[in-house]
Amino acid sequence: MLKRIIACAICLILAVTAAGCGKKNDEKSDSKILLGFSQLGSESAWRIGNTRDIEEQAVSYDISLMLENANQKQENQIDAIRRFIAYKVDVIAFSPIVEEGWDNVLLEAKNAGIPVILVDRDISTRKVDLTTCLIGADFYQEGVMAAEYLIRKADALGMEHVNIVEITGTENSTPMRQRQAGFFDTIAADGRMTVLESIDGDFLKSRGAECMRYLLKTYSDTIDVVFSHNDEMTLGALPEIEKAGLVPGKDIIIISIDGGQDAIDVLKEGRINCVVECTPKLGKALMETVLMLKAGEKVDAVIHPEEQVFSDEQDLSQLAPRGY
């Protein structure tokens, strides 16, 4: 009997200690900042690298992350933001798939007193103060850098006419609009340049292939340049050019954006001529901004990462692995 009483007492002490420990852990995790992040999808190596980077940086900054993937649907992103509001997260971040259509849900976040950070892409709105800041690339400058490369290349080859086809990213998204604007503004003053057609490839490899098939059928061998808004669509387009009996990188100048490892490898093979970098590594700036907002500090309205151009003008043999 005594043995039983002692055993029960020990159990009780253990249970109380365990409960105590549990509470401590809970208290610790309760005190962590909670960030709700709505990713727009998984359409590209860029996007997958961006998601991974945000997850890794959340861990290293000791921030709890509620991550939701919208699978390319704006309504899923709106639902996710509403869930974050209901859950009372400390900060909301999201990468808007397109620029329009966010006012209502962002007003809800504002009324709930939750600051919102735009990651990667921008929104278009007449309302003020719906978001705190934007952390993402300067897409206009990327378009400018792509066009500047093309002008140098046309000079080097002594081209008199340059027929361009453009495969664009998701319609009404910031990178689509800005990359196109930067590219068009820069070639505008160069009388050699003609854009035969711009076609929506939705940032997808399969669409890149489809668009290229259509463009080759329509313009056959009059195409001098493919300007593609991301690596995925470029990698989809290349085999179609080859199937048509043309040599990408030689018969057609290929210009891409992102700079993921696969595209850089193909650039080194000579089948792509130029890749403008767009870094997906936005996680560090995001976590630092979250901490600043929570500390009540002022943050910069726009944070652009540094980016560069990789092309057949350079020796790329020593280029470090890209990490996405």
Ligand code: GYE
């Ligand atoms: O270029 C593309 C991705 O918004 C910068 O989206 C991003 C773009 C990137 O799917 O590959």
